[in-house]
Amino acid sequence: MRGNTKALPLTVNFKIHSIIKDEIVKGSLPQKYAKRLGFILDGIEGESIYSTMVRNNVAFKTVQKWRIRWESSVSELITFCDHGVKHKPAKDYEIFKKILDILSDEQRLGAPKRITIDQEEKIRALACCKPADYGIEHTNWTRETLAHVSKSLGIVDQISGRYVGKIIKKKV
Numbered sequence: 001m002r003g004n005t006k007a008l009p010l011t012v013n014f015k016i017h018s019i020i021k022d023e024i025v026k027g028s029l030p031q032k033y034a035k036r037l038g039f040i041l042d043g044i045e046g047e048s049i050y051s052t053m054v055r056n057n058v059a060f061k062t063v064q065k066w067r068i069r070w071e072s073s074v075s076e077l078i079t080f081c082d083h084g085v086k087h088k089p090a091k092d093y094e095i096f097k098k099i100l101d102i103l104s105d106e107q108r109l110g111a112p113k114r115i116t117i118d119q120e121e122k123i124r125a126l127a128c129c130k131p132a133d134y135g136i137e138h139t140n141w142t143r144e145t146l147a148h149v150s151k152s153l154g155i156v157d158q159i160s161g162r163y164v165g166k167i168i169k170k171k172v
Contacts, residue, residue, distance in 0.1 A: 010043035010070060013078055017044055019096055036103040039066045066103065073102045115156055120167045122155045127168055143168075 012020075020041050023029060029037070035056065042052040049063045056063070077098055084090030090098075127146055131138045134149050143161035150156050150164070 009046040010040065010067065011074060011078075012044055013081060015081055015092075016077065016095065016099070017041075019092055020044070020099065023096060032105075033100060033103055036066050037099075039063045040070050040103070043067050043070070069102060077102065115159065115163075115167075119156050120170070123150050123159075123164060123167050126150060126153070126155070 020037055024034060024037050024041060027034075035058075038056065039052055039062075042055075043049075049060060049067065052063045053060050077095070080098055081090055081095050084094065123146065126149060127141055131141055131145065134153075136145055136149070138145065143165040146164045146168075147159045147161045150159055
């Protein structure tokens with residue numbers, strides 16, 4: 001029957017195993033890392049992918065993905081744990097940082113940025129001016145008005161009021 005047989009445990013040393021257990025018990029991790037660490041801890045303790053999947057109510061491929069990622073990186077992690085930096089054993093927080101790097105999402109591709117930093121700065125500068133200086137009969141700017149004036153001044157070809165709001169809120 002599916003899921004009854006124990007899986008071969010994921011290979012780690014005692015130190016890595018105890019760091020993972022301690023971090024899960026603390027409960028201070030973001031949920032995505034806590035779940036992923038749970039998948040790995042189950043694997044270390046010999047639980048099958050199927051039983052982990054059922055207990056966590058996630059897809060089989062989700063558990064499998066993180067265990068495969070773990071298996072592909074664990075030998076490097078164990079070496080780091082033993083030799084650390086400059087042949088000094090790594091500290092627990094350094095090891096845990098490496099564990100989180102393994103369990104982090106990979107960079108995703110996105111659309112290229114259409115508005116340059118220079119254009120963003122010009123929009124912020126425009127927001128610092130009075131609307132009346134540009135023939136607008138309001139005392140304060142709205143995002144839509146800033147977008148319209150930015151286009152009419154030739155700062156940008158296309159921009160939405162919503163994106164103008166993001167630019168203004170963005171910390172420089």
